[in-house]
Amino acid sequence: MRQVHAVMLLLTAILVSACSTTPDRYANSGASEEDALESYTSLGLQYLRAGDTAGAKGPLQRALAIDDDYAPAYNALALVFQAEQDLGLAEDYFRKAISADSQSAMIHNNFGAFLFSQERYDEACVELARATEDPFYQARAQAFENLGRCYRRTGRDAVAEHALKRALTLQRQRPLALVELADLKLEQGNNTEAAALFDRFRELVDSKRVNHFPLSLWVGVRVARYEGNASRAATYALLLKNMYPESNEYRLYKESAQ
Structure with a gap:
């Protein structure tokens, strides 16, 4: 365990070192302004994907120092502040991004x-x-x-x-679209089409490409009921209860079971 922890620390140190020296390389390499803008913005997004929102800001600010109308950098900063739950700043930067590139x-x-x-x-x-x-x-x-x-x-x-x-x-195979459309079809009383849509979503779950979420489980309960598969309906209901007991979908399930 200590060796694994040491390796992880080493990898982190290498990443920080590489990222901290990269901006100077861009500045001194003679790269075009466009290349520098793209590189700084890409670096900022790499930091964001790694969960380092503080580290992401430096390269993005450098991009804007080169071009204060560069929409991708404003967009990336908006995502950074959204990740930090600084919602006011996130909205400000989204609007700056749209102003720069509508x-x-x-x-x-x-x-x-x-x-x-x-x-x-x-x-x-x-x-x-x-x-x-x-x-x-x-x-x-x-x-x-x-x-x-x-x-x-x-x-x-x-x-x-x-x-x-x-x-x-x-x-x-857009998973959310499949589930939302299946839910809409159930509301319309078109159970056959809903079942076909949900089967496509279930194939994605079975192949471990996506996971269930509250609405998918609630749709699954209703489709299983329509198909007369009480065992599958009970399985989906149990998953909904155990995984999402505070969800609106579980509330709807409980109401339907009364």
């Missing part, structure tokens, strides 16, 4: 997801809709998935269904 689907998607997490659904839907407009956006399927979930929270089921179906057209 056409960026990535920034609109990130800002929309941020607003969604704050339950500011009307504002979130506007941003997410903007993110879906770019046909070349690599995460367009995710943007449609997010938009469909957002529309559902505002009671706009028809456009929610359209967005969720678009997500699944672009990427057949």
Whole structure:
């Protein structure tokens, strides 16, 4: 155990050393301004992915020192402050990013997801809709998935269904889209289509590509009931009780069982 701990400390020391010297290398290498901007921003995001939000800020600030209108650096800083739960600053930097590049689907998607997490659904839907407009956006399927979930929270089921179906057209195995659309179909009384959608999600779980979450388990209970599979329904209900006892989905299950 001590050897493992020592190795981990060594790896951390190497990472810190490498990251701390990288900015000077960019500054002195004669790289183009664009290359330096991308490198600093990439480095900041690497720190963020490693959970080092403090370390992420330095390279991103250096990027903005080169170009104070560089949208990707503002976006990355917004994600840093979001991770730190400094929500006011996160929103400020998202807005700076959008001001610097109002056409960026990535920034609109990130800002929309941020607003969604704050339950500011009307504002979130506007941003997410903007993110879906770019046909070349690599995460367009995710943007449609997010938009469909957002529309559902505002009671706009028809456009929610359209967005969720678009997500699944672009990427057949979007897990949240499969579950949200299955839930919507159950509410509409279209149990057969709901079961088919949930089976696709269950394949992802069985192959360990995704994990269950409260809504997926609640959908699973209702699909199993429809299929007459009492054992599977009980299994999903037990998982929901043990894993998410405080969830709204478990409350709905208890009400349905009375």
